[in-house]
Amino acid sequence: MSRRQFDNWLRATIASVRVVLRKVFKPLVVVAGVSVVVAGCATNAPQDTWQPKGPNSKLIDDLQQPVFAVAGIIGLIVAVAVIYTMIKYRDRGQPIPEQIHGKPALEITLTVIPALILAVVSVFTFGAIFKLAKTDDTQMIINVTGQQWWWEYDYPAQNEFGITQPIITSGQLVMPVGTKVLLRETSRDVIHSYWIPALNGKRDAVPGRVHTLRLEADKPGIYAGQCTEFCGLSHANMRMEAVALSKEDFAKWVANQQAPYVAPAKETLAQQGEEVFLNQCVRCHQVNGLMRADGTPAIAAPDENVWSGAAPNLSHLMSRNTFAGAMFDLLSKQCRDEVWNAPSEVVGAKYLAGVTEECLNQKDLRAWLRNAPEVKPMYANPADLAVSNGKYRGMPYLALSEDDITKLVAYLITLK
Amino acid sequence: MFSTGFKYFLGVTVVSIAALIMSLFVLDQLAIAGVAISMLITVTALLAGIATATHDGQTTTSTPDSSGELATQSIWPLVSGVGVVLLALGLVTSSIVFFAGLIVLLGALVEWMVQSWSERASKDTNYNALARKRLLNPIEFPILAALGLGVVIYSFSRIMLTVNKTTGASLFIIFGALVLVGGVLFAIKPNMKRSIGVAICVLGALGIVAGGVASAVSGEREELVEAAAEGHFTHAECGPEASKYFDKLAEGTLSLRSSVSAIVVYQDGELIANIQGLVKPQKTLTIGRSIPTNIVFRNATEGEFRLVAHLGDKVADESTDGETHKNETCTQLVAPGAEQSLTLKISKPSSAKNAYYLYIAGAEDKKIELVVP
Numbered sequence: 125m126s127r128r129q130f131d132n133w134l135r136a137t138i139a140s141v142r143v144v145l146r147k148v149f150k151p152l153v154v155v156a157g158v159s160v161v162v163a164g165c166a167t168n169a170p171q172d173t174w175q176p177k178g179p180n181s182k183l184i185d186d187l188q189q190p191v192f193a194v195a196g197i198i199g200l201i202v203a204v205a206v207i208y209t210m211i212k213y214r215d216r217g218q219p220i221p222e223q224i225h226g227k228p229a230l231e232i233t234l235t236v237i238p239a240l241i242l243a244v245v246s247v248f249t250f251g252a253i254f255k256l257a258k259t260d261d262t263q264m265i266i267n268v269t270g271q272q273w274w275w276e277y278d279y280p281a282q283n284e285f286g287i288t289q290p291i292i293t294s295g296q297l298v299m300p301v302g303t304k305v306l307l308r309e310t311s312r313d314v315i316h317s318y319w320i321p322a323l324n325g326k327r328d329a330v331p332g333r334v335h336t337l338r339l340e341a342d343k344p345g346i347y348a349g350q351c352t353e354f355c356g357l358s359h360a361n362m363r364m365e366a367v368a369l370s371k372e373d374f375a376k377w378v379a380n381q382q383a384p385y386v387a388p389a390k391e392t393l394a395q396q397g398e399e400v401f402l403n404q405c406v407r408c409h410q411v412n413g414l415m416r417a418d419g420t421p422a423i424a425a426p427d428e429n430v431w432s433g434a435a436p437n438l439s440h441l442m443s444r445n446t447f448a449g450a451m452f453d454l455l456s457k458q459c460r461d462e463v464w465n466a467p468s469e470v471v472g473a474k475y476l477a478g479v480t481e482e483c484l485n486q487k488d489l490r491a492w493l494r495n496a497p498e499v500k501p502m503y504a505n506p507a508d509l510a511v512s513n514g515k516y517r518g519m520p521y522l523a524l525s526e527d528d529i530t531k532l533v534a535y536l537i538t539l540k
Numbered sequence: 541m542f543s544t545g546f547k548y549f550l551g552v553t554v555v556s557i558a559a560l561i562m563s564l565f566v567l568d569q570l571a572i573a574g575v576a577i578s579m580l581i582t583v584t585a586l587l588a589g590i591a592t593a594t595h596d597g598q599t600t601t602s603t604p605d606s607s608g609e610l611a612t613q614s615i616w617p618l619v620s621g622v623g624v625v626l627l628a629l630g631l632v633t634s635s636i637v638f639f640a641g642l643i644v645l646l647g648a649l650v651e652w653m654v655q656s657w658s659e660r661a662s663k664d665t666n667y668n669a670l671a672r673k674r675l676l677n678p679i680e681f682p683i684l685a686a687l688g689l690g691v692v693i694y695s696f697s698r699i700m701l702t703v704n705k706t707t708g709a710s711l712f713i714i715f716g717a718l719v720l721v722g723g724v725l726f727a728i729k730p731n732m733k734r735s736i737g738v739a740i741c742v743l744g745a746l747g748i749v750a751g752g753v754a755s756a757v758s759g760e761r762e763e764l765v766e767a768a769a770e771g772h773f774t775h776a777e778c779g780p781e782a783s784k785y786f787d788k789l790a791e792g793t794l795s796l797r798s799s800v801s802a803i804v805v806y807q808d809g810e811l812i813a814n815i816q817g818l819v820k821p822q823k824t825l826t827i828g829r830s831i832p833t834n835i836v837f838r839n840a841t842e843g844e845f846r847l848v849a850h851l852g853d854k855v856a857d858e859s860t861d862g863e864t865h866k867n868e869t870c871t872q873l874v875a876p877g878a879e880q881s882l883t884l885k886i887s888k889p890s891s892a893k894n895a896y897y898l899y900i901a902g903a904e905d906k907k908i909e910l911v912v913p
Binding site: 138141142259260262265267276278280281290291292306310311312330331332334335336410421423425426427432433434437 | 593801815817828
């Protein structure tokens with residue numbers, strides 16, 4: 125093909141593309157617009173910011189609704205004015221009209237009106253900020269730690285809630301309804317951000333600092349959230365759920381979390397699974413009360429293997445509904461739906477039932493144990509760990525045999 | 541037919557496609573790079589389409605005037621090349637080299653751009669050179685002066701770190717006096733030859749730089765070496781007595797005041813922890829495993845006290861027959877009414893009671909238990 129022929133071909137191609145673009149542009153805009161509008165009608169939207177379920181989120185909602193309305197009306201007026209001007213005065217070859225400058229009355233008016241609107245908005249905004257920052261009426265505190273890519277919750281001893289020894293869990297934050305809970309957030313590695321839209325706004329979790337966030341739920345239920353500060357490879361998979369239980373149900377949950385470890389029965393598959401756990405998993409994962417064969421407590425040493433220095437504590441794992449940073453459900457879909465869609469009066473009982481053998485999501489759990497980095501992106505390739513002194517960020521591939529996985533699953537299901 | 545914008549964006553698109561293909565072969569994990577380059581390709585292709593559809597937003601075309609003057613020789617392409625090399629080198633070596641490359645590259649590009657512009661200003665080479673100077677000299681001179689002064693000041697600081705305190709104070713006085721004398725000399729002799737002034741300044745600067753080099757070779761004075769060996773932030777002996785260097789210049793002020801894990805107060809013979817969210821003072825403090833935890837110690841007594849964190853017992857090496865010694869870290873001796881922060885990071889859970897605790901040096905019964913779940 126000569127250069128002239130190539131030029132002609134390229135011109136023809138571009139002309140064709142231009143024609144196609146002109147033809148599809150308007151339908152594309154319409155489809156995109158309709159999609160955006162229709163997306164607002166979604167019913168399965170657990171992270172909808174416009175459905176507050178607690179006093180803190182309602183405070184934000186009461187502020188943002190009128191602000192959004194005012195901003196929306198102003199935005200609409202501006203958009204209509206701009207579009208009208210663009211169409212009416214579009215370039216049709218007419219001479220440029222006379223340029224004028226200086227209309228003090230108009231300019232002052234157009235400055236003062238927005239300033240007044242912003243001043244009014246700021247008064248209510250500051251009021252809301254101060255109310256949300258209050259900590260002196262706290263009834264319960266929970267320490268929250270972000271780590272690539274999961275959340276850890278530890279409950280310091282608080283006798284008024286029956287917590288006589290620290291409780292440590294992950295993935296799901298369990299709290300009593302109608303209680304002013306103060307989260308004390310920090311991070312082990314990079315900056316994360318904690319956000320349960322139904323219960324309050326976002327708050328960054330920063331290494332070396334303790335930031336506080338108030339949470340309070342009106343009714344029992346499960347409220348979804350998401351890390352909202354980009355924190356690395358699996359940021360999108362760093363999820364969390366807040367489980368609000370009635371005070372009676374919360375007391376039951378606390379009692380279960382403080383229950384001593386029950387070793388699996390001898391000569392069972394679960395006991396063999398415990399041995400696999402002691403050989404493989406206990407290097408990073410703690411199970412409180414688990415003893416080694418020599419009678420000494422099995423203390424995990426995640427700081428020797430994991431860059432950020434910790435791994436989820438798996439005590440009472442099956443009292444949770446999720447694993448791997450709440451990315452996967454421990455419950456099968458049907459059982460999960462039964463908990464999530466339960467009326468608030470019975471959601472506590474359904475949640476406290478935990479994960480039974482029939483409800484266990486074996487597929488995802490086995491896939492996780494088989495090769496975790498394959499199902500959740502993590503920095504866990506041994507060849508790429510020079511920058512982290514050979515330590516993992518996330519769970520590595522453990523080369524477990526299918527037999528070992530079966531034993532481990534049988535053991536994990538006993539961690540009620 | 542093909543607008544300039546279209547050619548530009550098409551070129552970037554083609555280069556990006558080439559980069560994507562190369563990265564397929566070079567990178568093991570293509571996830572982030574692949575997404576980023578694909579997005580770049582999409583965006584630049586879209587921009588190319590928009591550019592050609594709108595003819596770069598031009599309704600009329602014009603041909604730029606050409607002065608017809610040939611460009612003079614320039615060092616800036618070479619310097620830009622050095623900047624690019626440093627930039628690339630910095631990507632695989634260190635951020636310092638990267639930023640040095642970035643500065644060199646940006647500086648060279650600015651110089652190159654202004655030089656090119658000035659060479660087209662007119663057909664008069666002298667006027668063009670003047671135009672360049674008028675634009676760039678107000679930027680170049682302060683930067684060069686700052687760099688020169690930086691070298692002199694740094695050299696002077698090396699001298700100060702080497703000589704003893706008395707000599708240092710004397711040198712400061714002499715140096716200040718010399719500057720004053722020089723200023724007076726220039727003021728009373730306004731017609732003094734410029735070369736003499738330059739010679740005085742250059743000789744003075746060279747003297748200081750030479751002194752700085754000699755001092756750097758000789759090393760810091762013994763007192764500073766000892767203090768560094770003792771450690772400003774870690775202190776092996778957390779006893780109640782004052783340390784020669786560790787407790788020197790303990791500051792009564794503290795920048796870290798908010799977002800701390802707890803404020804530990806020693807008052808009326810009691811050690812308590814105030815934790816945000818809990819109304820009552822606490823005698824136990826729960827801190828997360830492997831989390832850098834900041835604690836503020838406030839001494840609300842009349843004496844000087846040190847807060848010590850007992851972090852368990854460490855087993856010494858085999859030469860001491862497995863003898864254990866305390867694993868502790870502490871604040872400096874804190875003056876009455878003053879505060880100081882202490883950062884803890886504990887990687888093992890406190891399985892036994894009182895495995896970890898905070899206490900006041902010399903009064904071990906005043907303690908707060910640290911719980912690491």
